[in-house]
Amino acid sequence: MEERGSPDGDPARSLEQGPEGPGTPIQVVLRVRPMSAAELRRGEQSALHCSGTRTLQVSPPGGGPDVAFRFGAVLDGARTQEDVFRACGVRRLGELALRGFSCTVFTFGQTGSGKTYTLTGPPPQGEGVPVPPNLAGIMQRTFAWLLDRVRHLGAPVTLRASYLEIYNEQVRDLLSLGAPRPLPVRWNKTQGFYVEQLRVVEFRSLGALMELMQMGLSRRRSSAHSLNQASSRSHALLTLYISCQTMPPVDPGEPPVGGKLCFVDLAGSEKVAATGSRGELMLEANSINRSLLALGHCISLLLDPQRKQSHIPFRDSKLTKLLADSLGGHGVTLMVACVSPSVQCLPETLSTLRYASRAQRVTTRPQAPKSPMAKQPQRLEMEIRQLREENRCLRSQLGQVHPKASGLSGARVAWAQRNLYGMLQEFMLENERLRKEKSQLQSSRDQARDEQRVLAQQVHELERRLLCACSLHLPNPGPAPPCPCVMAPARPCHVSLWPARWGEAQECHKASDVPCCRPCRPSAPAPAVTCAPCAEHRWPTGPAHTGGSSCRRCLALRPRVAWLCLPSPHPGHPHAILTLPSSRERGVIATGLGPESWRRC
Numbered sequence: 044m045e046e047r048g049s050p051d052g053d054p055a056r057s058l059e060q061g062p063e064g065p066g067t068p069i070q071v072v073l074r075v076r077p078m079s080a081a082e083l084r085r086g087e088q089s090a091l092h093c094s095g096t097r098t099l100q101v102s103p104p105g106g107g108p109d110v111a112f113r114f115g116a117v118l119d120g121a122r123t124q125e126d127v128f129r130a131c132g133v134r135r136l137g138e139l140a141l142r143g144f145s146c147t148v149f150t151f152g153q154t155g156s157g158k159t160y161t162l163t164g165p166p167p168q169g170e171g172v173p174v175p176p177n178l179a180g181i182m183q184r185t186f187a188w189l190l191d192r193v194r195h196l197g198a199p200v201t202l203r204a205s206y207l208e209i210y211n212e213q214v215r216d217l218l219s220l221g222a223p224r225p226l227p228v229r230w231n232k233t234q235g236f237y238v239e240q241l242r243v244v245e246f247r248s249l250g251a252l253m254e255l256m257q258m259g260l261s262r263r264r265s266s267a268h269s270l271n272q273a274s275s276r277s278h279a280l281l282t283l284y285i286s287c288q289t290m291p292p293v294d295p296g297e298p299p300v301g302g303k304l305c306f307v308d309l310a311g312s313e314k315v316a317a318t319g320s321r322g323e324l325m326l327e328a329n330s331i332n333r334s335l336l337a338l339g340h341c342i343s344l345l346l347d348p349q350r351k352q353s354h355i356p357f358r359d360s361k362l363t364k365l366l367a368d369s370l371g372g373h374g375v376t377l378m379v380a381c382v383s384p385s386v387q388c389l390p391e392t393l394s395t396l397r398y399a400s401r402a403q404r405v406t407t408r409p410q411a412p413k414s415p416m417a418k419q420p421q422r423l424e425m426e427i428r429q430l431r432e433e434n435r436c437l438r439s440q441l442g443q444v445h446p447k448a449s450g451l452s453g454a455r456v457a458w459a460q461r462n463l464y465g466m467l468q469e470f471m472l473e474n475e476r477l478r479k480e481k482s483q484l485q486s487s488r489d490q491a492r493d494e495q496r497v498l499a500q501q502v503h504e505l506e507r508r509l510l511c512a513c514s515l516h517l518p519n520p521g522p523a524p525p526c527p528c529v530m531a532p533a534r535p536c537h538v539s540l541w542p543a544r545w546g547e548a549q550e551c552h553k554a555s556d557v558p559c560c561r562p563c564r565p566s567a568p569a570p571a572v573t574c575a576p577c578a579e580h581r582w583p584t585g586p587a588h589t590g591g592s593s594c595r596r597c598l599a600l601r602p603r604v605a606w607l608c609l610p611s612p613h614p615g616h617p618h619a620i621l622t623l624p625s626s627r628e629r630g631v632i633a634t635g636l637g638p639e640s641w642r643r644c
């Protein structure tokens with residue numbers, strides 16, 4: 044007897060040895076369904092015989108030696124749904140999922156071999172008619188066990204579910220609120236392949252989960268053909284997301300530790316000639332066969348020890364993308380291979396058996412996602428590395444700064460080098476102090492500016508009033524004169540703003556005895572003039588008197604003579620000297636200026 048397959052033990056035992064070890068093989072359980080009523084009617088013979096609990100013998104129809112296949116468990120047609128559930132060790136997978144592992148159960152086999160029956164039981168007898176409890180499949184039994192387990196766990200667990208199908212190479216959400224529409228499959232480093240916008244529904248009770256499953260099953264594509272009256276035309280993936288909040292997350296936004304339990308009901312491989320599929324059924328069959336071929340190709344390549352994981356063509360189909368982690372990644376995987384006992388189905392059965400034999404030699408490297416607490420040492424290590432690097436940079440910067448240039452004493456530098464953080468703190472305090480000082484200075488500067496603006500306005504107003512007053516007392520101010528004091532060759536005392544009406548700013552000379560610009564006026568003496576002829580009368584210097592050094596009475600008494608005009612003794616100044624008959628009297632009158640602007644030489 045030829046024996047195929049190399050199971051190293053049952054699934055449970057292998058997982059007990061530690062799924063986090065170097066590599067765990069995919070566990071394979073073989074289920075042989077009983078002869079169907081149609082097969083019995085046709086009088087078909089069985090070609091399969093179970094030998095013990097783990098070996099299947101295949102008797103070729105034309106005679107010849109039996110071929111034996113060994114799997115983790117072999118279950119014949121007499122085994123109940125409960126037997127299958129127990130033999131598959133799904134509870135063990137559930138426990139692993141609760142610990143954060145990603146677990147997958149998938150059924151594989153030709154069309155009509157009993158995959159859907161194994162996972163979810165027989166098709167419902169009518170809408171809303173539940174599957175009898177004794178016929179419930181692996182999924183319902185796992186749900187019941189899980190909800191019960193969570194209830195007794197004593198720690199808060201969040202349960203959510205998603206349900207999708209891959210139909211004609213399109214992913215459709217079976218739990219979508221509207222009509223299912225194609226969803227993209229994406230990839231990222233943390234999640235691997237995932238379906239974008241897939242609806243994930245939280246549930247709290249077994250009833251709610253059953254409803255979700257029924258909703259998905261009712262929406263899943265199925266059709267009738269010669270080998271199966273309710274043949275699934277799509278691959279369906281129901282995933283349970285289990286989040287255990289046994290320890291508080293380090294970061295508030297961080298999701299709790301979570302595992303996954305995924306049930307995959309693959310569509311069955313079929314020979315179109317055997318099923319008689321035409322039109323749409325044939326297109327569906329081609330799509331199913333193509334994706335199963337891609338899956339088989341990946342499994343074959345995964346067996347090659349020389350082959351690196353990155354070279355496995357998981358991207359060839361949506362199915363292989365979504366099963367990538369279960370087959371070659373960090374998941375724990377159980378495959379339930381389903382076959383028909385009929386001799387008529389033997390070629391497909393042998394194909395399934397070979398497929399399953401290869402699969403059970405594929406190993407994965409199960410890995411639970413790191414909990415936040417488990418991540419902590421890594422995180423701290425990274426922080427320490429970053430701080431060391433920062434420290435090194437600061438030290439090198441400090442070395443570049445000369446102590447004298449930085450204004451730090453040698454003792455302070457030594458201290459700072461010993462304690463870089465202390466130094467940084469000191470700089471920050473100093474910086475803060477300087478900022479405060481700067482803001483105070485800025486506010487007092489602004490205040491002074493405001494005061495200056497008010498004073499300038501007041502000055503301007505006063506000057507305006509002064510000018511108004513002057514213009515009222517003068518018969519004709521004439522054109523704007525320069526300040527008379529500029530004519531004196533004396534040192535300027537200051538620059539004064541002469542009234543705008545009379546021109547621009549002029550230099551003022553204190554030496555002048557005529558008050559000129561405003562600031563000079565108080566300091567300029569106002570000497571009294573004594574009449575030269577009579578030496579009796581005195582009058583204040585000013586524009587009111589035009590008679591030179593004679594009082595009005597003396598002027599009236601003296602004889603009138605012509606005045607002599609002489610060139611100016613001050614080059615560049617437009618004035619003339621008038622000589623009076625009396626040699627003792629001389630005066631200077633600026634040409635073209637009013638009487639108010641004369642002065643004595």
Ligand SMILES: Nc1ncnc2c1ncn2[C@@H]1O[C@H](COP(=O)(O)OP(=O)(O)OP(=O)(O)O)[C@@H](O)[C@H]1O
Pocket residue numbers: 075076077079120152153154155156157158159160161164165166271273274275276309310311312381
């Ligand atoms: N172990 C079993 N005991 C009794 N009936 C079974 C068993 N397995 C399968 N059947 C019946 O066989 C028929 C085909 O089964 P099922 O639909 O599960 O096959 P399948 O492999 O899912 O097919 P497909 O790939 O076409 O969807 C169904 O009527 C189902 O009730």
